Amino acid sequence: MSNNNPKSGLLAHWYFTNEEWREFLYYEKLEYESRNFIDLRAVLIGAIVILSIIALFGAAKGGPAVFIFVMLAGGLFIGICYLIHRLIRKSNERKLQTQTGEVQITKSWVGVNGVYFDWGKGWSRPQIHKDYIYLGKEKMMLLNFTSTGYVSVKGGREQIEKKCLVPVPPGKESEADVVISEINNPFNF
Numbered sequence: 037m038s039n040n041n042p043k044s045g046l047l048a049h050w051y052f053t054n055e056e057w058r059e060f061l062y063y064e065k066l067e068y069e070s071r072n073f074i075d076l077r078a079v080l081i082g083a084i085v086i087l088s089i090i091a092l093f094g095a096a097k098g099g100p101a102v103f104i105f106v107m108l109a110g111g112l113f114i115g116i117c118y119l120i121h122r123l124i125r126k127s128n129e130r131k132l133q134t135q136t137g138e139v140q141i142t143k144s145w146v147g148v149n150g151v152y153f154d155w156g157k158g159w160s161r162p163q164i165h166k167d168y169i170y171l172g173k174e175k176m177m178l179l180n181f182t183s184t185g186y187v188s189v190k191g192g193r194e195q196i197e198k199k200c201l202v203p204v205p206p207g208k209e210s211e212a213d214v215v216i217s218e219i220n221n222p223f224n225f
Contacts, residue, residue: 045142047215050205052137056171060137060203063169063178083114139202141215146181146200153200155183162200164216177204177212 052060087110095103140147145154155162162181169176181200186193204212 046140047143047218048139048141048208048211050139050203050208050211052139052203052205054136056176056203056205057137059169059171059176060178064201080114080118083110083117087111087114137203141202143219146202148200148202153181153183153198155181159183159185159198161219164219166212171206174206176206177209178202179204179212179216 087107091103091106091110094106138147138149144156145152147153160183162183165180165182167178167180169178179202181202182197183199184195184197186195188194
């Protein structure tokens with residue numbers, strides 16, 4: 037069902053059957069894991085390298101006790117950060133693991149079963165790419181929203197990217213095209 041009421045701000049409001057949602061979750065999980073495994077591994081390797089360098093400088097100034105202290109404290113810090121990351125990820129996965137799905141799209145955010153992807157507050161308007169997955173003999177359209185933003189890193193600014201994968205129920209492809217044109221139209225903001 038679509039709701040284009042200007043007062044509500046919704047461009048689309050879609051519901052999914054059990055089969056459609058399970059197929060989307062399976063595809064989304066594979067895509068999410070392939071994208072984030074490399075990122076998480078790179079962050080962990082970088083953190084360990086930085087921690088080792090700091091520990092070596094500490095050992096040069098304060099001896100082996102400082103080295104051991106820095107390694108233990110840094111390892112504990114990295115472990116706690118990783119645990120927090122896993123807890124947040126598991127919480128978001130649990131929210132997405134419902135039997136049926138609901139998607140809401142406005143000009144400034146997308147909600148997928150209560151998990152919101154917001155491209156306001158310093159993020160660029162998203163680029164939207166279409167993709168498809170198969171549901172038996174039917175195809176389900178997927179919209180891949182990608183936004184960029186900047187974070188401060190050591191006095192400089194570094195560009196980062198965030199993504200959101202949104203399913204489109206079969207038969208709602210024309211509504212998805214309207215959503216894309218509304219979000220991409222610079223005069224609508």
